[in-house]
Amino acid sequence: MHxxxxxxxxxxxxxxxxxVALITAVAYFGFCALTSGEVGKPSAVSCSDVMKFAGASMPAQATGASCTDTGGWMDRGYTAEFTMPQTDLAxxxxxxFPRVRLTGDRAEGxxxxxxxETNEARPSGQAMFLxxxxxxxAGSTARVTLEAFNS
Structure with a gap:
């Protein structure tokens, strides 16, 4: 009996x-499958999605806009690049981009x-950092780069 x-x-x-060993192995391989491949690689995205995330609109006379999703599997991040005239640039x-303020005026730009901006003032669903x-x-244009992301 004993x-x-x-x-x-x-x-x-x-x-x-x-x-426990089987569950650990399945979780590990699932995690590896999620974090490898396309996740975390920059990919093209609609500029309207980027502007919405930034709480902004594409400036008038902006040309050559290119927008990229730079986020990872745990965060959101976007980059937008475009060219516009230097006239009244600031x-x-x-x-x-009403959520940003001028922080530097250099000879280069x-x-x-x-x-x-406080976290409480940030609109829901929009980027934490801009x-x-x-x-x-050359000439009278400026190349503008926007980075909008959460961390």
Whole structure:
């Protein structure tokens, strides 16, 4: 009788150990499948989706827009690049991107960010962080790069 009870206990222990090992292996391979391949690789995305996430609109006279999803499996992130005239650049960008403020005025261009925005003031579903960089190019244009992301 005593040996029979010990055998049942050993059987239950063995089955439990086997179940834990099997569940761990399945979870590991599932995680690897999720995080490999296309997840986390930059891919083209609609610029209207990027502007919506940034709480912005594409500025008037912006040309050559290119938008990319740069997010990973746990975060959202987008990059938008476009060219626009330098005329009234700071005013036009703050109008199109109302959540950012001018943070730097350099000889090469302008920098904007939403660094003063509190998390409570951030509209639901929109990016936590916005960084906008305008770099003056040849002629009277500027190349603008937007990074909108959560972390």
């Amino acid at each position: 040996v029979e009870r010990r055998d049942r206990w050993l059987t239950r222990l063995s089955v439990s150990f086997l179940a 005013q036009r960008l703050t109008t199109a 302008l920098d904007f960010a939403n660094s003063q 960084e906008l960089k305008a770099t003056y190019t």
